[in-house]
Every structure is written in C-alpha cells, then in structure tokens.
Amino acid sequence: MASIIMENITKTFVDEKRGGTFTAVNDASFEIKDKEFLVFVGPSGCGKTTSLRMIAGLERQTSGNIYIGDKVVNNMHPKDRDIAMVFQDYALYPHMTIEQNLEFGLKNMKTSKEEIKKKVQYASRILGLDEMLDRKPKELSGGQRQRVAVGRAIVRDPKVFLFDEPLSNLDAKLRVQMRIELAELHQRLGATIVYVTHDQVEAMTLGERIVVMNKGEVQQIASPRELYRNPANMFVAGFIGSPPMNFFDAVLETASTLRIGDIIFTIPEALVKQYSDYVGKKVILGLRPEDIYDEEFAFTVPTNNKAAIKVKAMEHLGGENLVYFSIGDRLITAKVHGESFVRPGEAKNYVFNLDKMHLFDIETEKRIF
Numbered sequence: 001m002a003s004i005i006m007e008n009i010t011k012t013f014v015d016e017k018r019g020g021t022f023t024a025v026n027d028a029s030f031e032i033k034d035k036e037f038l039v040f041v042g043p044s045g046c047g048k049t050t051s052l053r054m055i056a057g058l059e060r061q062t063s064g065n066i067y068i069g070d071k072v073v074n075n076m077h078p079k080d081r082d083i084a085m086v087f088q089d090y091a092l093y094p095h096m097t098i099e100q101n102l103e104f105g106l107k108n109m110k111t112s113k114e115e116i117k118k119k120v121q122y123a124s125r126i127l128g129l130d131e132m133l134d135r136k137p138k139e140l141s142g143g144q145r146q147r148v149a150v151g152r153a154i155v156r157d158p159k160v161f162l163f164d165e166p167l168s169n170l171d172a173k174l175r176v177q178m179r180i181e182l183a184e185l186h187q188r189l190g191a192t193i194v195y196v197t198h199d200q201v202e203a204m205t206l207g208e209r210i211v212v213m214n215k216g217e218v219q220q221i222a223s224p225r226e227l228y229r230n231p232a233n234m235f236v237a238g239f240i241g242s243p244p245m246n247f248f249d250a251v252l253e254t255a256s257t258l259r260i261g262d263i264i265f266t267i268p269e270a271l272v273k274q275y276s277d278y279v280g281k282k283v284i285l286g287l288r289p290e291d292i293y294d295e296e297f298a299f300t301v302p303t304n305n306k307a308a309i310k311v312k313a314m315e316h317l318g319g320e321n322l323v324y325f326s327i328g329d330r331l332i333t334a335k336v337h338g339e340s341f342v343r344p345g346e347a348k349n350y351v352f353n354l355d356k357m358h359l360f361d362i363e364t365e366k367r368i369f
C-alpha cells in the first residue's frame with residue numbers, strides 16, 4: 001500500500017533577511033490514495049514544491065505528521081521512504097552514458113548485476129530509450145533527457161513517484177506528448193504519483209485529483225471535473241479553466257433578478273432558492289468565457305439574458321474566437337464560435353447563459369452556489 005497522509009502539516013522557514021518566520025505551508029491535511037495520480041497546482045511560491053519535498057523527506061515539516069502506507073515517516077531518512085523523485089532539471093550525470101545514468105542509483109543500492117540489467121532493459125523499453133543507451137545526455141533532445149530522468153525513477157521500482165515540474169523545460173508540443181506518455185506510464189506502472197505543476201492545463205489533464213494551493217493554504221482538493229464545475233472559491237474558479245472564469249460585480253435585486261451595471265439579468269428558476277440570504281446584497285457573479293455566446297450562434301442555450309455590448313478586441317484562434325469587453329472595471333472574455341465576427345468598437349448582442357452561473361460572497365470569496 002502506498003497511500004500518503006498529510007496530517008495538519010505546517011512548514012515555516014526562518015526569514016533570515018527580515019527576521020521572523022515565513023509560513024510556506026499552513027495546516028494542510030489530505031490523503032493521497034494508493035495508485036492515485038495526484039497533482040499539486042497553484043501559482044509560484046504557493047508551497048507546492050515544499051509539500052513535495054516534505055513527502056520526500058528532503059524538508060522536515062515544522063508540525064504535523066506524514067504517513068506513507070501505514071508508517072509515520074516523520075523521522076525517516078529520504079532513502080528509506082521507498083519513493084523516487086524526478087526533478088525539473090532532470091539531474092542527469094553529464095559524463096555518464098544513458099545506460100550508466102539508469103544504472104547508477106541501483107549500483108548504490110547494491111543490486112545484483114542481472115537484476116540491474118533486467119530493470120534497465122524494462123525501463124528503456126517502456127520509455128523508448130533502447131536505441132540511445134550508449135549516448136551521453138548532451139546527445140539527447142529535451143524530451144529524451146526527460147524520459148531518462150523518469151527511467152532513473154522507474155528502475156528503482158518505488159512505491160511512490162514524486163514529480164516536480166518535470167515538463168517545464170520542454171517546448172509546448174513536446175509537453176503535450178510527454179503528458180500523454182506520463183498518463184500512460186501511470187496506467188502501466190500502477191504506482192502512486194504525486195506531481196507538482198503551476199500549469200492548470202497540465203494539472204487538469206494528468207490529475208485524477210488535484211490539490212489547488214494558494215499562499216500556503218490548500219484551497220480545494222477535487223477531481224478536475226469537480227474543480228471546473230464546483231469551484232470552492234473565487235481563487236479556484238479563476239485559476240482552473242482557460243481563459244479563466246469572468247467575475248462581475250452584481251447586486252441580487254430580487255430573488256430572481258441580478259443587476260450588473262445597467263444590465264438586468266433573470267436568474268433561471270431552478271437556481272432561485274439557493275441563495276435567499278443574499279437577496280438585496282452585492283455579490284460576485286462568475287461566468288466562464290464559454291458560457292457567453294454571440295446571439296447569432298446561441299443555438300443550444302436559453303437566450304433571454306442578453307445585452308448589446310461594445311467590443312474592445314477580438315482574437316481569432318481558428319476553431320473559436322475570443323472577444324474582450326469591459327463591464328464596470330472588469331475585463332470580460334467570451335469564447336465564441338469561430339465564425340462569429342465583430343470589429344473592435346462595434347456593439348453586438350451577447351447571450352449570458354446563467355444556467356452555468358456561480359455566485360460568490362463578496363467578503364469571503366467563497367462560492368454561495
């Protein structure tokens with residue numbers, strides 16, 4: 001069993017320049033299930049790498065307990081935790097061949113020669129490295145080097161793989177390819193994988209569940225679908241999804257009407273009862289770019305909530321277009337049909353599909369529903 005439990009984990013660093021302490025991870029509690037692919041995602045500095053390093057034993061938590069399997073590993077040395085870590089910079093030995101790089105960790109573990117050969121053959125076969133075992137790292141492409149780094153983890157046959165932004169040095173196309181390879185690898189190995197990235201697309205495509213972090217705090221732990229459909233708060237709503245969710249300053253004028261500036265929207269009947277405490281108050285309306293339509297192309301959604309809006313700019317992406325406009329102080333993005341055109345400065349009717357709306361509390365920024 002390779003489940004991992006983080007129990008009330010806090011990590012503070014001493015801030016040597018300014019004095020005092022800095023909390024990098026604040027009271028995080030969650031479980032990573034056996035064989036799960038779990039992704040930590042969040043902006044730079046939110047505490048993802050620190051969390052991963054604490055699981056690896058490279059960093060000691062200030063308080064709380066970490067369990068791997070049924071053992072508390074608080075005081076366990078990294079090499080005894082049965083985990084393998086793949087770093088962003090691959091950390092390959094430049095003077096060694098690929099084969100020697102793959103063998104290196106095993107030699108240190110005093111594995112027999114036959115066993116080493118078998119494991120290196122297995123890893124190089126599943127990663128497509130057979131042809132390049134006698135080359136040096138500098139003779140490999142970025143993607144191939146990345147595979148060697150993964151191979152070095154695979155030969156150790158660990159219970160848990162930890163990945164720290166392993167794809168960030170690759171170009172966009174290779175990243176997509178390696179993403180697919182990593183997902184396949186997870187299926188094939190049946191191992192627990194904990195993966196850190198700041199890229200929400202990578203998190204959404206790879207993670208069975210995702211831990212969204214911000215400023216050292218866990219914001220939400222859920223499946224990609226759940227994060228997209230039911231974000232816990234404005235941070236998660238704005239971080240997950242591309243382009244991000246739009247936010248509008250709104251007033252719930254009555255139980256069934258919502259005002260944004262001069263525009264009055266009617267709230268779908270099915271949603272009306274869920275926020276009765278907020279009637280008469282200011283709220284934040286959240287609506288994703290894909291839920292705003294050019295009226296000419298709004299074939300599949302109710303069209304009662306619409307407004308003529310002056311467009312600031314338009315971007316053509318091929319299959320779809322992005323339209324930008326301002327409402328109040330906020331820049332709003334609509335992801336519209338590829339055949340929907342408008343000139344900057346022109347006004348056009350846009351439909352807001354409020355069946356997909358979210359409301360957020362203006363103070364706590366938590367989702368009301």
Ligand code: ATP
Pocket residue numbers: 013014022023024042043044045046047048049050051198
């Ligand atoms: P990134 O995506 O930029 O790698 P991250 O989410 O992985 O960011 P961490 O590396 O976990 O962030 O760092 C979290 C916070 O803790 C940051 O503000 C960082 O400056 C701070 N921090 C990390 N390591 C140390 C350290 N050894 N001493 C002091 N502060 C540290």
